[in-house]
Amino acid sequence: MGLFLLWFFFGIGIIIQAVYLLVIFGRTAWFKSSSKSSKNQNPEEGVTVLVAAHNEFQNLKILIPKLFEQDYPKFDVMIVNDRSTDRTKRLLEEMMGIYPKLRSVTIKYTPKHVTSKKFALTLGIKVAKNDVILLTDADCMPTSNQWIRKMTAPVREDKKIFSLGFSNYEIKPSLLNRWIQFETILTALYYFSFALWKSPFMGVGRNLCYRKSFFMGVKGFKGIWHLEGGDDDLFVNQYATGQNTAVVLDPEANTTSIPKETWKEYLVQKKRHLHAGKYYRGENKRKIGLFPLSHGLFWVGGVGLLFYFGIGTQWEQFAAVLGIILLRSFLVLQIFNSASKNIQGSAPPMNILFNDFMYLGYFWILGSVSYQAKDIQWK
Template structure:
């Protein structure tokens, strides 16, 4: 009975993993960027770049000049100063004297039963001059001066409501950073691949575009005001469809964020991100959950079979199981390497095979803790 269960787990894991790696993630890994052309109907519609910032003096000092290097004619920048106690307000006043298209609004307090970042974003969107809103964070940097043009093109030119972009993290030489690179590419494989399959379910607020008019018609964050986080993925999860959403898979349309330096900081951040997942639609939970479930079954069954056949010295069966594990490992390596090149323009160091095994504990342990957490907060 035990041997049957091991084969059953291993077999189910192989089948589902093959579907995800080849049929789903392969859409991103082997994406053909020339397969779609823009209609180019309204290339110069105004865009508002929106940044919600809480005590982000140092990051804004670098970001704001960088934003005004963008090669796009009609845009302004709106910074929502959310209850900052550092020198953010003075910096914004000085910057507005230098950059006439920089605007700011200040949040002095957050109403009860409303989460801080959603309130800040809502206020910023309400007072924005333009209907096309491009969101990013204060600790993010556009990877090129074409960021605005390329990220907003599906909304401006093709009539889409949402365009979903990639936001990576700066590369550093540490085990934590290589895990961050791996997990960020895996997340992109999920939401890009399903988006390319006309079944979008999330986006990241560090690089997200949608229309102000749609946001207002949807009554802002109605139904998710009380949830910490989710201003990006839950909002997209509620309203994105295959018809109204586009994936922007172009290294020039990316942003790059400052990565966490310690495991403690990273785990706090990821707990907030994973917590929002409990509020996804049921079908989207299944999209996400089937991959780690099959991943776990594959490794439990595979390692169990290797141990059993090794002890009983059944080397033919041992070799067959080991061969399947090595084949999957090769496929995972190729998928992640290719996806990194497609998404970022280059393959970042991420210890792919080691981190693939570490993912066993990451999803089930941190995911379970995040699902039940009640101490989630933005800043």
């Protein structure tokens, strides 16, 4: 009976892992962009770049000049100063004297029935001059001066409602940073691949575009006002469809964020991100959960069979199981390598296989803690 269960776990794991790696994640890994021009229908439709900022003086001092280097003819920048107690307000006043297209609105308090970032974004969107809204965070930098043009193209030209982009993290020489790089690429594999499969379920607010008119038409964050986080993934989860959503797989359309430098800071951040998944639709929870579930079954069954056949000196069966494990490892390396080059134009971080194995504990332990957490907050 024990041997049967090991083979059963291993077999189920193999099948589901193969579907995810080849059929689903392969859509991103081997994606080929069309040669369609991005300057055909409404190349000069106005865009508002929106940033909600709380005590982000140091980051805004760098970000604002960078935004005005963008090669796009008609855009403005809206900074929502959310209850900042640092020098943010003074900086914005000085910057608005330098950059005429910079605008700001200041929030002095947040109503009790709403969460702070959603309130800040809603206010910013309401007063935005343009219908096309491009969202990012204060600690994010566009990777090229084509960011606005390329990220907004599906919304401006193809009549899409949502345009999903990628935001990576600065590379630093640490074990934590290598894990962050791995987990960021894996997350992108999830939401890009399902969107390419006409089944989108999330996006990241560090690089996300949609129309103001749509946001106002659905009454913004109605139904999720009270939830901390989810201003990006839960909003996309509610309204994105295979017809109204596009992905932008182009290194020039990315942003780069400042990574957390301690495990404590990182875990607090990820707990907030994973907590939002609690409120996804059931089908979307399955999209996320089946991969780590099959991942666990694969390793439990595979390692168990290796021990069983090794102890019993059944070397042919041992070699067959080991061969399947090595084949999956090779496939994981290929998927991550190809996907990373497509998404960010460079090779993936080191320790892919080690991090792939560690993902087992990360998802189930941190995911369970985040699911039950009640102390989630933005800033």
